[in-house]
Amino acid sequence: MSDDIRRSLLFWTKNCKYRNLMAAVLVITGILAAVLLASDIGKSIVSQKTISRNSYGEGTVKKQLEISADGQKIEEPIEIEIMERQYTAGEIQEVFRRAVEQIERLALAENESAEKVQTDLNLVTSIPDEPVKVEWELDRYDIMDINGKLHEETVEELEQKGETGILVQLKACLTYTEDETKQAMHEMAVRVYPPVKTKTENLIADIKTEISRIDTKNKTKETIKLPEKVNGKEISYYYPMDFRGLTVLIMGIVVAVLLFFLDRQNRKKEQDDRDRQMMQDYPRIVSQLNLLLSAGMSTKSAWKKIIDEYKKKKIKGKKRYAYEEMEAAWNEMCSGVPERECYEQFGSRCRLQAYMKLGTLLSQNLRKGTKGLADMLRLEGIHAFEERKALAKRLGEEAGTKLLLPMFFMLAVVMIIIIVPAFLSIQL
Numbered sequence: 542m543s544d545d546i547r548r549s550l551l552f553w554t555k556n557c558k559y560r561n562l563m564a565a566v567l568v569i570t571g572i573l574a575a576v577l578l579a580s581d582i583g584k585s586i587v588s589q590k591t592i593s594r595n596s597y598g599e600g601t602v603k604k605q606l607e608i609s610a611d612g613q614k615i616e617e618p619i620e621i622e623i624m625e626r627q628y629t630a631g632e633i634q635e636v637f638r639r640a641v642e643q644i645e646r647l648a649l650a651e652n653e654s655a656e657k658v659q660t661d662l663n664l665v666t667s668i669p670d671e672p673v674k675v676e677w678e679l680d681r682y683d684i685m686d687i688n689g690k691l692h693e694e695t696v697e698e699l700e701q702k703g704e705t706g707i708l709v710q711l712k713a714c715l716t717y718t719e720d721e722t723k724q725a726m727h728e729m730a731v732r733v734y735p736p737v738k739t740k741t742e743n744l745i746a747d748i749k750t751e752i753s754r755i756d757t758k759n760k761t762k763e764t765i766k767l768p769e770k771v772n773g774k775e776i777s778y779y780y781p782m783d784f785r786g787l788t789v790l791i792m793g794i795v796v797a798v799l800l801f802f803l804d805r806q807n808r809k810k811e812q813d814d815r816d817r818q819m820m821q822d823y824p825r826i827v828s829q830l831n832l833l834l835s836a837g838m839s840t841k842s843a844w845k846k847i848i849d850e851y852k853k854k855k856i857k858g859k860k861r862y863a864y865e866e867m868e869a870a871w872n873e874m875c876s877g878v879p880e881r882e883c884y885e886q887f888g889s890r891c892r893l894q895a896y897m898k899l900g901t902l903l904s905q906n907l908r909k910g911t912k913g914l915a916d917m918l919r920l921e922g923i924h925a926f927e928e929r930k931a932l933a934k935r936l937g938e939e940a941g942t943k944l945l946l947p948m949f950f951m952l953a954v955v956m957i958i959i960i961v962p963a964f965l966s967i968q969l
Contacts, residue, residue: 566952577963594623628672633717637725640668640715644675645729648689648711655731657706662689662731664711672719678712684733685709697735706732747771815862816893820932822863823895824925831918840903840914841880844871866890881907895925 601622608615628636649655650663662685664677677687684707685691699707710730717723738746751768759765767778826847833843848871851864870887874880881904888900899921906914 570956573960573963627719628717633720633723636671636673636717637715640671640673640675641725641727643668643671644713644715644727648713648729649731650689652731655729658691658731658733659736661685661691664689668715672717674716674718676714676716678714680710681707691733691736693736696733700735706734708732744772744774748776817932818861819863819891819893820895821929822861823893823899824922824929826863826867827899827918827922827925831922834914834918840907841874863891863896866896895928 601624603620603622608619644665645655647665647668648662649658651660652658652662664687665675667674679685679687683692683695696707708730709732710728713727713729715725715727748768748771751771752765755765755768767776769776829847829850830840830843833846834840838846844867848864848868851861851868855861855864866887869890870883873883873886878886884900884903884907886900888897891897891900902914902917902921
């Protein structure tokens, strides 16, 4: 297989997923465009005789139409508004009838019947799904308020006085919202009884009554003594447990865990950046060593020369980790550590295969002599440059992959901007 065919197949394989995506997008947009164009063409060539009015509650219809007079097209289109449909007199009466059927059921709320009301009523101000608003009138505002909430204390006091099953007359005024001159009246009566309470609720009510009595009796005192016995039962009082401390502890643990993982992630990122930078510098270091050794310098002198050049060109705060490790190795040499051992430790500290190989190569040639070292460094330099080109290519591919997600979001936004208004303009 020729190189041109192989490259073509490789290019096609890498771009296959993008081609499939492009094809899918084109097919979908083509179908949608065809549907929209067919609908729009059908509407634009047919003369419109009528306009459908919206049903009640759907709002005013707004249409933009092109017109022609005596066969001459007028350039400027007109915009017309058609009000929503209104009920006829007979339909309004039917609306009131349906509203009356619902109003008693809604008003009773949790009470089973109007003959025994023990919980709050729900005096609604509107009827669901009907164009009707409701206003209420009561003959006993001391028993309940305009919203239907019972005055339990008043009911219990009247019960104790012998007035059982208090009759309350309610009058509902129903008004058609689109024409407030259209109204209907509905009356209902309920009998109100004290709410049924459990033993616990009665005990709580008695405790509150006793505390209120003590409070009224000791208005001038800075503190009041809570009743220790109510209805023959010993009562103790405690502040409710506040779990703020536990909440803060849990939040602290969560934050600590998140910080731990964030630190690990940052350290991994720093290590990856360090390794990437060192691999970028590796071809240059090998080339410098090869050049200086070919010029007749010893390995140690070449090492020192590279470090001196780095110090001259070093930008403040901008570290090149490979050169920093070389400087650390030089300092070890100056402190008396054997040169061979310094090269090996240099490769171990760098923790990259290429630098370990370089350190081993320099260490071995100290034992065997420098014969052939320049050739080996030249070959290593060629290999290092190839690795650097591969790294640059890989970084470029990663950058392209990272851009895919924003591109998909942008595509989705563009599709929404184009398609949604077009669909909304279709009148079914």
